Amino acid sequence: MPELPEVETIARGLRADLCGARVAAGALLWPGVLESGHGALDGAAFPEAVAGGRIDAVWRRGKVLLLDLGGPGRAPLHLAFHLRMTGRLTVEPGDAGPTRHTRLLLDLADGRRLFFADARKFGRCRAMSPKALGRWPFFAALGPEPLELDARAFAALLAGRRARIKALLLDQSVLAGVGNIYADESLFRAGIHPADTAAALGPARLERLHGALVRVLAEAIAANGSSISDYVNAHGDAGAFQNDFRVYGRRGCPCRVCSAPLVRTAVAGRTTTFCPHCQPPARAGGA
Numbered sequence: 289m290p291e292l293p294e295v296e297t298i299a300r301g302l303r304a305d306l307c308g309a310r311v312a313a314g315a316l317l318w319p320g321v322l323e324s325g326h327g328a329l330d331g332a333a334f335p336e337a338v339a340g341g342r343i344d345a346v347w348r349r350g351k352v353l354l355l356d357l358g359g360p361g362r363a364p365l366h367l368a369f370h371l372r373m374t375g376r377l378t379v380e381p382g383d384a385g386p387t388r389h390t391r392l393l394l395d396l397a398d399g400r401r402l403f404f405a406d407a408r409k410f411g412r413c414r415a416m417s418p419k420a421l422g423r424w425p426f427f428a429a430l431g432p433e434p435l436e437l438d439a440r441a442f443a444a445l446l447a448g449r450r451a452r453i454k455a456l457l458l459d460q461s462v463l464a465g466v467g468n469i470y471a472d473e474s475l476f477r478a479g480i481h482p483a484d485t486a487a488a489l490g491p492a493r494l495e496r497l498h499g500a501l502v503r504v505l506a507e508a509i510a511a512n513g514s515s516i517s518d519y520v521n522a523h524g525d526a527g528a529f530q531n532d533f534r535v536y537g538r539r540g541c542p543c544r545v546c547s548a549p550l551v552r553t554a555v556a557g558r559t560t561t562f563c564p565h566c567q568p569p570a571r572a573g574g575a
């Protein structure tokens with residue numbers, strides 16, 4: 289599932305390619321891709337709402353990628369894409385045809401096409417006015433962006449909470465954009481046991497976790513994200529950060545720091561890989 293670095297990479301690619309482009313027509317090849325409710329447009333209104341719009345901005349909030357459509361005399365419209373497991377957004381030449389996994393497409397006035405493909409059909413798009421975007425409960429509940437928090441604010445956000453630190457990192461209403469990969473990688477780098485409660489970690493360890501998380505996210509963005517299943521950027525290229533994983537997906541492999549075999553367990557219902565030596569529980573390991 290694309291996390292913050294992957295969605296950020298896609299947004300950067302699309303921004304460079306699409307800003308200023310005009311949408312000639314839009315089509316839903318699988319109606320279920322469009323999520324309505326809470327003021328989002330339904331499928332019948334979608335083609336007319338996007339036709340003639342100019343792509344003014346491409347941005348990201350948490351794991352949601354947004355295209356802003358505007359232009360003279362038009363009501364602004366946000367297209368919010370949730371890629372989930374296998375969603376892909378790619379810019380294609382005009383002679384490219386949709387595949388059996390293409391769920392939504394935008395034909396651009398310059399002849400190019402934007403395809404939203406999704407093999408497993410978990411991905412969704414919502415078309416919303418700015419007002420409806422503000423009222424979308426999922427979006428309104430998103431926590432702060434980790435790259436926009438300083439260490440002290442990050443520690444204050446988590447301090448004293450009785451939930452496990454891994455669960456808090458994954459909770460999009462606490463922190464937006466972090467998923468299983470970057471939670472495991474940042475906890476390893478900070479030397480923190482994933483099942484520790486935030487309350488058991490003092491401010492110094494929480495600040496260390498902030499530093500580790502920011503470094504991991506920045507390195508992953510610089511590597512164009514991690515490609516472990518279907519993720520590709522806007523140009524169809526894979527990321528490279530999976531080659532730098534220290535724990536994620538490495539159960540039984542030697543820890544890159546201490547050579548102890550990495551352990552896989554479940555924390556908050558999610559597969560979690562960690563080093564029992566480098567990431568001791570807070571009580572046993574001390575602060």
Ligand SMILES: [Zn+2]
Binds near residue numbers: 544545546564565
């Ligand atoms: Zn280790």
